[in-house]
Amino acid sequence: MSCGYRKSLNWDNPFFELKKPFFDFSYTYDGICIVSQRVIDFMFRFQYENDVEWVRLKNFPNFYTFLPHRSVAFDSDRRQTRFEKQCKICGFYESVTGATPVFLKGISSRLDRGFYRTDYNLAPATKKVPS
Known part of the structure; x- marks a missing residue:
């Protein structure tokens, strides 16, 4: 059973059109x-x-x-983020309000150099984020 939302961020759509190929x-x-x-x-x-x-x-x-690959925990409680309309199939939410600025859990010193992502994929209401 599928709700139609993609859960993997590792994906290449062969029909994808890059509208602005000048951004890094x-x-x-x-x-x-x-x-x-x-x-x-x-x-x-x-x-x-x-x-x-x-x-x-x-x-x-x-x-x-x-x-x-490295991820840090988003502190939705401290940020007072609201999660609305959770899908019973995929577990994602239709709407997330209050994600900026980002608050992180358990970070008391500077992160090691590198690239990180949060444990939530936060974006406009047209997407869902993991529960």
């Missing part, structure tokens, strides 16, 4: 991070490549999906 970082409407070849070059130059997964886009060879 951008996001699709459904939450996929897209990075340019310059970002990939930067990661190798400064040795950030080990904690990130990327996949070259089939139709845009100088762009990649980008998914950091």
